[in-house]
Amino acid sequence: MKIAFYGSSLLSSYWNGAATYYRGVLRSLAAHGHAICFYEPDAFDRQQHRDIDPPDWAKVVVYPATADGLASVLDGMGDADVVVKASGVGIFDRELTEALVDLPRSNALRIFWDVDAAATLDEMAQDPDHPVRQALPALDMVLTYGGGPPVVDAYRALGAARCEPVYNALDPDTHHPVPPDERFRADLAFLGNRLPDREARVEEFFLKPAALLPERRFLIGGNGWSDRALPGNVRTLGHVYTAEHNAFNATPRAVLNIARDSMARVGFSPATRVFEAAGAAACLITDAWEGIEMFLEPGSEVLVARDGQDVADLLAGLTAERAAEIGAAARQRILSHHVYEQRGAQVDALLRAPIRRAFAA
Known part of the structure; x- marks a missing residue:
């Protein structure tokens, strides 16, 4: 599948604790045959503090942190089989969430991936007009960085069709024992x-x-x-x-x-x-x-x-x-x-399940 992923940053962990999580899950997804394009804004000095070069398992599009820059990458939503908008992009979060509802093809999967679910749920509880809360009825799935049963129950109560935790994990190629420094x-x-x-x-x-x-x-x-x-x-x-x-x-x-x-x-x-x-x-x-x-x-x-x-x-x-x-x-x-190979297999199965159901029908 072609996956368009709109997140904070894949290339930089600077003020961006989700970076290694994105890398682990998406690298594993790519190994399952998915073509991934990650869209990240040039914001918060992250591009000046990159941890990695653009990887060979994902295309990375860095766009200017302007309205025109945002407009230049929204076409990617209409060309994908799966469109993911992550929480905490840090700029244009509302616009990206609204676009997640309006711009993908009718048969594309629309997913909100919440990397700070507890905080998002607190915000939604206080704001009935929160963009994520308004978008939930149109989304196929919510994936979360964690939170377990309390977060799943809370998202379902707010109207999510499905909510699945995809927990952090280990990429043993990246994090492993080394000599003391x-x-x-x-x-x-x-x-x-x-x-x-x-x-x-x-x-x-x-x-x-x-x-x-x-x-x-x-x-x-x-x-x-x-x-x-x-x-x-x-x-x-x-x-x-x-x-x-x-x-x-x-x-x-x-x-x-x-x-x-x-x-x-x-x-x-x-x-x-x-x-x-x-x-x-x-x-x-x-x-x-x-x-x-x-x-x-x-x-x-x-x-x-x-x-x-x-x-x-x-x-x-x-x-x-x-x-x-x-x-x-x-x-x-x-x-x-708890390695990312297992998390990638979990997400791959979640993405393919609607296709299996469609063929079974």
């Missing part, structure tokens, strides 16, 4: 941009343990942290490019996952970083959220903290040997059950 030496490291709906949780789960353990070394990567007051034992890195993620995860004693507020509240929403860390055989400490055991077993494959004191206690008692055991077990679990 002294730049990333620390007792605990966290990677995530500074965002309003995450900052309070970063204060609790990362900065509080740093204050409780002044003799330990803490490392924080991501945009926005350099101008914030931090404990003296916390070092900032700024943006960490995808090519450096393996070393960032493999070098510290442990790495920390902190969910954003909405994802922690809904649960069943493991971040990309969870799978990247496990792929590098890192010892992962995560804040507690419902559904973690679907992906990693608490205590043996991941350490789970209810608050900052828990993080400090876990870190204080964590030996290098136990950290290595947890990281190895996590990698084995993820390789067995």
Whole structure:
């Protein structure tokens, strides 16, 4: 099938945490024989911070972040068998959602792919005129980055014909164990941009343990942290490019996952970083959220903290040997059950199901 995908960016992870998710799923879809064209705006300095060159498994069209630029790529919707509009493009989201309803062929599949479902659902609950809410009756399917049964039920209640979670996963060719890198030496490291709906949780789960353990070394990567007051034992890195993620995860004693507020509240929403860390055989400490055991077993494959004191206690008692055991077990679990090859097969089956039903009729 010809797939036209309108998203934030495939080429850059700069202020764009969904990049590695898009790459993993779409690369796997291409292996199933689909021809993919990814449309991304030249916005937010992402093109100046590319992580990858245009891949051979997808055509990438970068369009100017202007009304004329948008108009220049909408014809792609009328020429595709499957049209996908992802959430969080960051510019022209309303116009792209409305076009998703109006421009594809009558027999094309129309899909909204929500990479921040909890936040989108909150917005729709407060705004009956939200463009996604208005579009739902015309869409064939909603796919989500995560969220589990609560998100599926909420989307169906708002009128979605079908909602399927397509969880994050591991691309073992991209994320894997590497030798330690002294730049990333620390007792605990966290990677995530500074965002309003995450900052309070970063204060609790990362900065509080740093204050409780002044003799330990803490490392924080991501945009926005350099101008914030931090404990003296916390070092900032700024943006960490995808090519450096393996070393960032493999070098510290442990790495920390902190969910954003909405994802922690809904649960069943493991971040990309969870799978990247496990792929590098890192010892992962995560804040507690419902559904973690679907992906990693608490205590043996991941350490789970209810608050900052828990993080400090876990870190204080964590030996290098136990950290290595947890990281190895996590990698084995993820390789067995949560790789992008499996996610691509899932989406391929979802795309082909309507065709099978049509022939059966």
